[in-house]
Amino acid sequence: MDCSGCNKCTEVRCSIETKCQQLDRNLMDKWGAISYPIYQTATFAHDGFGQSTGYDYTRMQNPTRQQLESIVAYLENGKDALAFSSGMAAIATVMELFKPGDHFIIDEDLYGGSIRLFNEISKKNGLTYTAISLSTEDITPYITEKTKAVYLETPTNPMMNVTDIRKLSKITKEHGLLLIVDNTFLSPYFQNPLNLGADIVVHSGTKFLGGHHDTIGGFVVVKDEELDERIRFIYKTTGAGLSPFDSWLILRGIRTLAVRLDRAQQNALELAEFLKEQEHVTKVIYPGLPEHPGYEIMKKQARGFGAMLTFEVDSAEFAKKILNNVQLIYFAESLGGTETLITYPITQTHADVPKELLEKNGINDRVLRLSVGIEGIRDLKAELTRVFAI
Incomplete structure (x- = not known):
């Protein structure tokens, strides 16, 4: 790849390897720091009424976390990414999109923590689900008028079942369902579910994105503006955002992804x-x-x-x-x-x-x-x- 004359390493022509390494070149702070700074602050001061830097309170936004979110969104080819305190916090926030009585379909082979969330929290909140083998079964017979989404991992944890995302997305779009894909096992380096028709991608950032067993984090990535606004509202309201220091650790991890x-x-x-x-x-x-x-x-x-x-x-x-x-x-x-x-x-x-x-x-x-x-x-x-x- 010829990068001569390019001062913005977010061009589509950049390889995934270069995206991981050089994306933040055009997002450096004003001092030109190669390692993006940790803005370890709870709140931000304003020069006066109506004058804002764009940051108010770290629960809602923080420069270090925003830097990380921008990079993960770009790696997943999404409109926006939201960084959470854990992968489970990310999934739990996505489930807040639904209301009592809503139904969703899940893969029967999922991470145990996800199954625990659906069994103990989602059901308590009035949601219902049907678990089937999404790698081998047609979801159509399980769709009802109350079905709102399909949730899967591919490959699954731990039995490594593989679902055809593009094929499944055709069905979900025909029925107006959200397709939610946990991409933790492959990371955006190997797979981009949004490109294949998914509506929401979730990650445990603790895993390959962080890459060093030294921090916990999670992500939700979307490509739809209205959906992004809904999730951001839940995000800032429930307060499950990733801390500045943990954001920095995952930024560091992505460089070697x-x-x-x-x-x-x-x-x-x-x-x-x-x-x-x-x-x-x-x-x-x-x-x-x-x-x-x-x-x-x-x-x-x-x-x-x-x-x-x-x-x-x-x-x-x-x-x-x-x-x-x-x-x-x-x-x-x-x-x-x-x-x-x-x-x-x-x-x-x-x-x-x-x-x-x-x-x-x-x-x-x-x-x-x-x-x-x-x-x-x-x-x-x-x-x-x-x-x-x-």
């Missing part, structure tokens, strides 16, 4: 192939494997397959042996950082999901999830070889 995900994805594919050859591994689920049912869809709607993979072993005892003996790999919740993490969904991320739904989705005490990091691949393979041999 491209190189981190390229390396992590390369490692994930090699580990998936490695795990397929292991005696005690009965199943490997990674959308970058040609045998994955969503492989061809991923090739059409995403630029990569991500760094998340799930595998199943032949017994619960063996799964627990792995968890008790990993050293280089951390036994921990979360995902998307530079370190490789192994998670036991049935007792961690999905502990509050009803047993019957776990069984239906294939989440059992033999299933393990890997968030693959950027360590040397030989070291990761050696770690698993050692643990499997104990």
Whole structure:
């Protein structure tokens, strides 16, 4: 790419790698700081009546958070992005768009925290939902006159099911429904759901966007002005905005998003192939494997397959042996950082999901999830070889 003569790195011709690294070149503060400043303040002074800098109170807006929101909106090709104190705060705010009696359709395989929100908070607020396999089922028979939205992850957490966003969006548009896509697993580096017909994109910014397991955040990205105004009103009213310092941490993380995900994805594919050859591994689920049912869809709607993979072993005892003996790999919740993490969904991320739904989705005490990091691949393979041999 020839950037000669370009002083505004928000041109469409810029690659996604350059967007991650150089977007804020034309948004630097007046002092020219390369690292955007942390405006650690609760309130802003005015020169006089009717004279404002555009900022009043950090709950409503803050320069550091606005900088981050501008970057995330641009990476997702949205009109606006809103930065929240967590991914769950972002999803909870989106659900405030609906009123008692409204119905929505969700994928049956979702992050356990989302299912907990829908079961314990949304239902209490008078909302109803139907959970189906959006990767395999037609939503049309489940749409009623009260249905307002469809909510999904693709790939799903933790079973890595892939839904054709473009195909689904045709149906939601025909019926006037909002299509809400959680894009956490792939990040805007690999996938842009708004380009495929989604109306709202949500992220846990804690994960790949932050990338270092050192802060918690969330995002809502939209492309419609009226929808943006509605969500911003809820946002400033409920006060779930991301703090200036945490905004700065995620700004820093986005600068290395491209190189981190390229390396992590390369490692994930090699580990998936490695795990397929292991005696005690009965199943490997990674959308970058040609045998994955969503492989061809991923090739059409995403630029990569991500760094998340799930595998199943032949017994619960063996799964627990792995968890008790990993050293280089951390036994921990979360995902998307530079370190490789192994998670036991049935007792961690999905502990509050009803047993019957776990069984239906294939989440059992033999299933393990890997968030693959950027360590040397030989070291990761050696770690698993050692643990499997104990």
